Amino acid sequence: MMDGLRGPMEETKDKSGKSQVVERTCLILRELGRHGPRGARLLDLTEGTGLSRPTVHRILATLTAEQFVERTNGRRYRLSSIMYELGLNAPSPVGDPARLRPIVQALADRCGDTVYLAMRTGDFSHYLLRCEGAYPIRTHVVSANQTLHLVSGHSGRSRLASMPEDEAEDVILRATQDRKLFGEATPDSLRDEVERVRENGYGWARDVTFVGVAGLTVPVPNARGSAYLAMSISSIPQRMTQERAMDILPELKATAAEIAVMISGD
Known part of the structure; x- marks a missing residue:
C-alpha cells in the first residue's frame, strides 16, 4: 500500500x-x-x-x-x-480484602465506632469488611460478606452519588419495585440525600436506613471512573451527631484515600 x-x-x-x-x-x-x-x-x-x-x-x-x-x-x-x-474471569480490583483490614481497623480504633468497607456489585453493595471500635453500644445492622441493595445503606448511597445522575436514577427506579429496600427513607428523600453527597463529597444521615442508627460515608476515590468502593462509620444517633461527624470526617476521608492509593498501586 x-x-x-x-x-x-x-x-x-x-x-x-x-x-x-x-x-x-x-x-x-x-x-x-x-x-x-x-x-x-x-x-x-x-x-x-x-x-x-x-x-x-x-x-x-x-x-x-x-x-x-x-x-x-x-x-x-x-x-x-x-x-x-x-x-x-478478571481478578477483583480489591484483591484479598484481608490486607486492607489493618487500615480499616485503625480507623475503628481511633473513632471507637463500627467501620465498614463495601464494594459495588451491580445494583448491590457487598460488605467486604466490618471493624469494631471500643465504644460499648454498637450498631450491628450489617455483617461482613453481607450484600444489600445500594439504596439500603449509607455506603451504597455514597456510590450512587458517584455515578452519573441518569445511572443512579435508573438504580433507584429499579429499587422502587420493593419499597422495603429504602428502610425508613422514601425514594424522594433518598434522591435528596444522594444529591447532598454529590454536593458535599460525604453523606451523613440518621434514622433513614434503620431507626436508631446514624452513619457517615465517603466514596473511595477512583482515578479511572466512578467509585466502586465506599467507607462508612456507623453508630447510634446520640453519639454520631452532625457535629461529631464533621470532627471525624477528615480521618474517614484520609483512610479512604489511603485505601485508594494501596489498591491503585497493585
Whole structure:
C-alpha cells in the first residue's frame, strides 16, 4: 500500500508504539462503562472521548458486530453481557480484602465506632469488611460478606452519588419495585440525600436506613471512573451527631484515600 492511502481501520502507531485503534477503542469502552446499563448516545461518546463522530461510529460498528457492545431500542449504545462474562474471569480490583483490614481497623480504633468497607456489585453493595471500635453500644445492622441493595445503606448511597445522575436514577427506579429496600427513607428523600453527597463529597444521615442508627460515608476515590468502593462509620444517633461527624470526617476521608492509593498501586 502506498503512503497516504491507508484504509480507515488500518492500524497506525504513535512514537511510543501504541496502537491508535486500540487506544481509541479503550476510550470508547471506558466511556460506555461510565454511562451504565442505560447506555450512551453517539453524541455522548464523541464529547466524552474527544474523538470525531466518524471514528466513534466506525469503532462502535465493529464492537457491535463482535457483540462487545449492543444498541438499545432508544438508539443508545451500551456494554453487552459478554463484557460481564469476561469480567468473571478478571481478578477483583480489591484483591484479598484481608490486607486492607489493618487500615480499616485503625480507623475503628481511633473513632471507637463500627467501620465498614463495601464494594459495588451491580445494583448491590457487598460488605467486604466490618471493624469494631471500643465504644460499648454498637450498631450491628450489617455483617461482613453481607450484600444489600445500594439504596439500603449509607455506603451504597455514597456510590450512587458517584455515578452519573441518569445511572443512579435508573438504580433507584429499579429499587422502587420493593419499597422495603429504602428502610425508613422514601425514594424522594433518598434522591435528596444522594444529591447532598454529590454536593458535599460525604453523606451523613440518621434514622433513614434503620431507626436508631446514624452513619457517615465517603466514596473511595477512583482515578479511572466512578467509585466502586465506599467507607462508612456507623453508630447510634446520640453519639454520631452532625457535629461529631464533621470532627471525624477528615480521618474517614484520609483512610479512604489511603485505601485508594494501596489498591491503585497493585
